Amino acid sequence: MLRCGYTEPMRAHIKQLQENGASDDQVINTIVREQGVVALAAPPAEGWGLFTWLMPGIALVGGFLVYSWWVRRNRREPQTVSEGDRAVLDRFRDQIESELGESDDLDKKARPPVK
Helix, strand or coil, X not given: CCCCCCHHHHHHHHHHHHHCCCCHHHHHHHHHHHHCHHHCCCCCCXXXXXXXXXXXXXXXXXXHHHHHHHHHHCCCCCXXXXXXXXXXXXXXXXXXXXXXXXXXXXXXHHCCCCC
């Protein structure tokens, strides 16, 4: 396991504070006073720390609103198909249906009848 150069000095500091009779809250307050709020695993839910708790939700809602606005802004009405395009589409549909029909016939021949 990798060793952190920060861990051992901090453990020694905490042990020294506890030997001097400091309670858990006093140890935490001393470390926060020496190193700042960064020493905590999670920011406090007050002041600027509250903003850090709320920011992910604010970002998600903001992103959803921007995405919704973008989709509505760029929505287009379906365009009519020209006669030339309709003929090409009909030809492809006929080809697909004929090929699917042939594969269905082959599948029916390959499978034994159900009793």
